[in-house]
Amino acid sequence: MILELDAVSHRYDDALAVEDVSFGVDSGALVGVVGPSGCGKTTLVRAIAGHLRPTAGRVRLRGRDVTDDPPESRRIGLVFQDPTLYPHMTVSENVAYGVAARDEGPERRNAVVEKYLELVGLADQRDASPRSLSGGQRRRVELARALAPEPDLLVLDEPLSALDRSLRTRLREEIARLHAETGVATLFVTHDQTDALALADRLVVMTQGRVAAIGAPRELYESPPTPFVASFLGRSTTIRGRLVTASPPRVAVGDAELTPAAAETGESVGATVTCHVRPRDLGVRLDDEGTAPDDSTPPQSLRGEVTAVADAGRRYDVSVAVAADETLVVEQTGAPPSVGESVVVDLPPGAVTLFDSDYEASPTPRRQSAAEAGTPPESRR
């Protein structure tokens, strides 16, 4: 284990920024810490790097307790959201800065600087001033500077957030390549679920200073443990129903029944439970088309009436009222049905996830019909 956080909490005056956070980063791993702005990610980064002493808990690097050690003795490479290259040094001087602190001889130092400038493809810019570089080049020099002293852990604090979309994708690939080539354990902190899902081997989802979930990105995306994780990692639509049987669970929604992808649930029969599905997994068809195309294994389906259709550019969001007060959102790429039409919503096997009623980690326990964090409501037509 390279990095180990053990019940780390931090409080600024009255406000609790980070509460009881524990997770680890294995040697060679790329772990993503993801959560909305203000969830305590930056405080956590500062505690890991030693720029802040957490009010409680321990930080261990390679098994050694470094909680009380200053940043200069921690061997952590840091890359911030905004460039922190030194404007009074050249590109190669910037990269050499951390190497020189490790007291390497000048020859070895030059070799290391050259190696890392080549690694990020900027060897021909070694004598340039950081000011003369493009945004993407500056980012790469910063990565080289953080990697050159060969740190135990590389911490990237929102390194892509200040970049435009195309540069962002290229740099994301660059980070994946650098990680593959150097093998350095990396902690990638971001508020962007796309970056996190694309890069990380393991994800730590945070909200309100606490860990909401830890796991493999695909696992968390496909079977999120809480409504918050479900909505934060992708579009989510939820529906409530009454539990008919607990093991295996079956949920009654109106006249129909759903079978969530779970072996059992802790809820008691008769309780109201919340199911989650990804709008893109759902299909919608007009009710008068009879049964599903494949009669042998009819998919789970819910009948309802279209209440709204929103044009989201590349797709339509079709809202379907499937029971009293229960609306599902379905993503449709083809021509959508019109408002008021009776439709059938098909839910493929395994698409439905059942949440326990334990909403502690969720900032918004209220039910969301379609939650897409950070995007403005789309216009209805």
Add this chain to the structure above:
Amino acid sequence: MLLGGLLVVYVLVPFVVFLSRTGTAGVVAGLSEPGAQTAILNSLLTAPVSTAVATVSGVPLAYVLARRSFPGKRVVESLVVLPLVLPPVVGGAMLLTAVGRFTPIGGAAAAVGIPLTDSLLGVVLAQTFVAAPFVVVTARAGFGAIDERLERASRSLGYGPLATVRNVSLPLARGSILAGVVLTFARAIGEFGATMMVAYNPRTMPTRIWVDFITGGIDEIVPVAVALLVIAVLVLTAVQRVGHVPAVIDR
């Protein structure tokens, strides 16, 4: 535009009229007097020392004020700017009550042969008191303008707090510090009010100008005033040349 121009004219007119009162011959003659030369020498000795003292202690203070919060910080900040709001004469009077010949400190220093009043040291004390705030205030603004993450990055790259200040903060705040040094020097070499109270003798250029004025009138003061002006302009230009940094840091 118009108001700004008015201000420029307002400064320019007295300046030109004053300088046109006497020819170069009068200036040279006036400066060849031994009294004038001593005053120039004294000023050239004391003002750089005062500036150095103010810089060496003022820059660390500015850094601490820019970066740390501690109980009583407000009080320290008020103390730093106090000499700016105080009339220099009052500052000088306050200095006298602290280090005057009949106070414990002044008496003890005089007893071992280092008089703190009516000596070059007294001049330095007066100049430092009045001029030091300039370097503290400007350097503080310069340190404050540096993104703290540049310093954090340096720490994480393996440098302790002092090495980080030396390698990152000082070079990046250089322009502001130099601007503060220039202002402090200009204020120190022109210091009159506090100097007059603490060390009327030995004469510096400003006190000499005052003595010339009360004995001989306006025309008497032109030579030393011109010398003062020339020295100030020379030092200002030299520092800006050497520094070749604009007073405002662009990052």
